[in-house]
Amino acid sequence: xxxxxxxxxxxxxxxxxxxxxxxxxxxPVEMADLMRSNGKIYIVVAICLTILLGLFFYVWSIDRKIxxxxxx
Amino acid sequence: xxxxxxxxxxxxxxxxxxxGGFLMDVPxxxxxxxxIRNLYxxxxxxxxxxxxxxxxxxxSIKYLRGFNYRNDIYAHHFASLGTLFGVLGYTTGAIxxxxxxxxxxxxxxGSVMREPKLLGAAIALLIYGxxxxxxxxxxxxxxxxxxxxxxxxxAFVMLFPSIWIIPRLVGSLHPGAPGSDSGNPALxxxxxxxxxxIVFYAAVIGWTLLGVWIATLKIRIQxxxxxxxxxxxxxxx
Numbered sequence: 580x581x582x583x584x585x586x587x588x589x590x591x592x593x594x595x596x597x598x599x600x601x602x603x604x605x606x607p608v609e610m611a612d613l614m615r616s617n618g619k620i621y622i623v624v625a626i627c628l629t630i631l632l633g634l635f636f637y638v639w640s641i642d643r644k645i646x647x648x649x650x651x
Numbered sequence: 652x653x654x655x656x657x658x659x660x661x662x663x664x665x666x667x668x669x670x671g672g673f674l675m676d677v678p679x680x681x682x683x684x685x686x687i688r689n690l691y692x693x694x695x696x697x698x699x700x701x702x703x704x705x706x707x708x709x710x711s712i713k714y715l716r717g718f719n720y721r722n723d724i725y726a727h728h729f730a731s732l733g734t735l736f737g738v739l740g741y742t743t744g745a746i747x748x749x750x751x752x753x754x755x756x757x758x759x760x761g762s763v764m765r766e767p768k769l770l771g772a773a774i775a776l777l778i779y780g781x782x783x784x785x786x787x788x789x790x791x792x793x794x795x796x797x798x799x800x801x802x803x804x805x806a807f808v809m810l811f812p813s814i815w816i817i818p819r820l821v822g823s824l825h826p827g828a829p830g831s832d833s834g835n836p837a838l839x840x841x842x843x844x845x846x847x848x849i850v851f852y853a854a855v856i857g858w859t860l861l862g863v864w865i866a867t868l869k870i871r872i873q874x875x876x877x878x879x880x881x882x883x884x885x886x887x888x
Contacts, residue, residue, distance in 0.1 A: 607679075608679040608680060608681055608684060609684055610679055610684055610685055611685050620673060620674065623673060624669060624670055624673045624674065627669045627673070628666060628669055628670070631662075631665055631666065631669060632666075635662050635665075638861075638864060638865060638868070639658070641868055642658075642864075642868060645868060645871045645872060645875070648875055649871065649875060
């Protein structure tokens with residue numbers, strides 16, 4: 580048990596070291612936070628989903644057509 | 652539409668890939684920034700390619716064991732879908748490289764592309780390209796099936812040195828190589844963030860199933876086309 584605790588403690592320590600090292604640059608990592616906060620990311624998701632669904636519908640309709648041909 | 656559960660599974664997994672892939676939290680890393688999400692698309696392409704090539708390889712061996720023409724059709728179309736995934740993986744990788752590896756302004760795109768992992772991947776894809784050239788150059792069906800099955804086994808074996816071993820031996824900027832500081836996130840689960848892992852595995856399975864679906868469609872079209880041929884071989888036996 581103590582072995583596990585030691586390991587977990589070490590892991591946390593190492594993770595903390597990582598944040599210190601990153602903080603040394605004194606520059607936050609740029610992410611698309613604005614896009615998330617104003618909800619525009621949902622537009623991107625909606626567009627990608629539309630394309631995906633359209634693509635799947637097309638493949639599905641080909642599948643049905645082939646099934647019909649196989650029956651003949 | 653027969654055996655449709657895995658086709659629905661593919662759709663569900665890919666919807667999850669896009670929703671989770673864009674909206675779930677990812678580690679905030681320098682240089683990579685939001686492009687870390689490419690893991691769900693670029694890396695999944697290579698995983699899909701590898702799985703499709705394994706299936707094609709197995710069918711080529713099966714063809715050589717019994718000379719059943721049906722297995723040759725299977726091997727051909729799984730290899731063609733695998734190559735498509737490989738080309739997509741290469742292209743998406745090149746786009747990703749242009750923002751993450753060119754951190755120094757003096758670097759040109761060409762100099763970054765001169766990279767063991769990329770060269771290896773290009774070689775592997777060209778070897779598979781030659782498989783289709785070889786297939787197309789035969790008029791005799793049995794000869795074509797036999798020689799291309801043997802060549803397909805060679806092409807599959809060549810994947811290992813060119814995309815797996817050499818980039819790891821000589822060092823590369825690509826993750827997984829000794830020269831890279833990002834570990835091996837695609838193959839070693841400890842190098843990948845826990846929430847990213849969920850979406851990543853879903854993406855790999857989803858994209859692969861989509862590839863298998865399209866390959867089976869092509870196979871079924873070919874089987875309808877060669878119906879008379881297949882009937883001939885079964886009556887001979």
